[in-house]
Amino acid sequence: MSIILDESTRVLVQGITGGEARRFLPTMKQYGTKIVAGTTPGKGGQHIDGIPVYNTIQECLQTHEIDLSVLFVPARFVKQAAFEAIQAGIKTIHILAEGVPHHDSSQIITLAKEGNVQIIGPNSQGMISPGKAKIGATGGETPELMFTQGPLGVISRSGGMGTEVCLFLTAEGIGQSTYVAIGGDLLIGSAFVDILELFQKDDETKCVFIFGEPGTGREEAVADFILSGNFTKPVIAMIPGDNLENSETPSTFGHTGAIIERGIGVPSIKKEKLKKAGVYIAESFSEIVPLVKKVLEEI
């Protein structure tokens, strides 16, 4: 098994005729992602790479059943596209765009919650269930270099860093069940705990690695989630930046969520809380692989 995405997940691509979609689509398809349809307003009736294109989701749903919609839509049009997908009853929506206005994200996530819809992103690089299917940029043209199937669930606020970790894990023969880049923005639809909840139910996932960042209370929420007994598999985490806490250079490195506000989001406090909840902490990048190895051996 895996979570959210596998070879049988029926995927809709919103904004299928755009440049981003054209670039990423062939590699998704080639990897095994079951792309059944696409939409672009005003461009219905054609086929892209053998995939039928519709003007609206409603039109598409007359012929197809959809499990997940991925938005290859520029930031400023994301709200409209996401609302369309939510209102059409699609249960999982993956938003890749960087730079979505925060008010739009808040509205999308709020509307989705009311409709029991899972949003991944915005500002998510993608997701992959190795050997089965992938969404977005994740894995690029050479996914087998970075990912291989196995027992480790991976969640990262940074898309690039999650992939980098998987590259080193894969080189050491440690495979992943699913890797989800949850997104670097301040407001995102699925936080670590939302994904952990799914990993808890997934038999293939034996333990989980999370890559955190300064800012927000998402890592602290993981600690609370574990302590309340909701997640029982081992967790390994890395949260860089504790030596930058008192720095006078408040750079967010391009992630709107990576900012310490009102005393919330201090890395050292995150690590402290996670340790108390029994999470294994990698203090630097090179500690990740040995730590994951050790934890997997002990299971």
Next chain:
Amino acid sequence: MVRLLENFSLELIKQHDISIPSYSIVSNPEDAVSFSKELGGECVLKALVPTGKRGKAGAVRIINSFDKVEENATAIMDSKVGFFPVNQLIVMEKLDIIKEFFVSITFDSNSNSPIVLLSKNGGVDIEELSGNSPEVITQIPLNILKKYSIEDIYPGIISAGFEEKIANQIATCVLKLFSMFKKCDCRMIEINPLVELKSGEIVAASGVVTLDDQALFRQKKLEKFLSNDEGNGWRPLTDLESKMKKIDQINPDVASIRFGELEGEIGFMLTGGGYSLAGFSQIILCGGSPASTFDITPGINKVYQEKISLAVELLLTKPGLKGLVIAGNVSNFTKVDIKMESVVRALKNSKLDFKKFPVVIRFAGPGIENAREIISELPDVHFYEKDFSLDDLSKKIVELVYKRNMEGK
């Protein structure tokens, strides 16, 4: 985030039907004196700077008599707030205040929703307020899709400890701020203090508004409130940063550059949010000191290449620079040879001797074979590929720049 100067913040608040004091912006102590005369002698002098902590810096002064205006205005204008020189002052009407409150609206990343923070003890730093006694701040979560009435907000105001006689007014004020928050794509509005006057009126005596830079494209009306020289949030732009900004302006919409200059010795050009954050932190752990932060988003090859080339060349002109590290996490689609081509062009143009000025590069991803070929023209540059971890990279550059042996560390 885009932080508006206080006068612009207050103007925006006023546009949303919340009273503000009368004020004037002046550029010299003489004008401060003449405007304070109009105010009757008593006034509040504040530095107009794009940063907080003015109170602690002595840059907010209450002036009780007319003959003290000039010396205090001069003192503030001669001082600095953080790294910002004070070029302008706000001369503000002194209000007859009975009580000072705190009210703010921001996004809560936990609920992904707006949240009102409210305290009946305003006038002090919110960090101080929440740090010492978090219970004095009441949080009222709001649903961004919902329309609220005074009755909805009222119980929250009462539970924050406000007296019934002004609770209605505070609730009205919160509703107005919520409407402004949504209409103007705010990331945060903070009024501190919101004051109750002897007359019973509620006035925003001081305010800060930050806008969402990801939504500025649809806030054309607010463009007039944005200043060009707001700095980077905590200090004015340095000369190098201004030059880098010019490079970015070649085409502001493609391959956006983020750059910050620091005091260290290692030119730091690690791209990718998480990778650069982790690398930055790791180099410091290794005992090194980065001289910059840098990021560039992928984009059309030609613009991307031109910008990277110019950026590398510019960074290499920084005095005191002792080495350069250029790296990125394994890339999915961005071709690393495209990047390498422009980096090598800039390195060649610099005419530096890379035996003496160490350069460490790590790339992984599509185009790597070609990238390897390109960098072979510069045999003294240290080039590594996918197996070279972030820790290896950090150790290597620190070792070379500071001539330290990092074996076993």
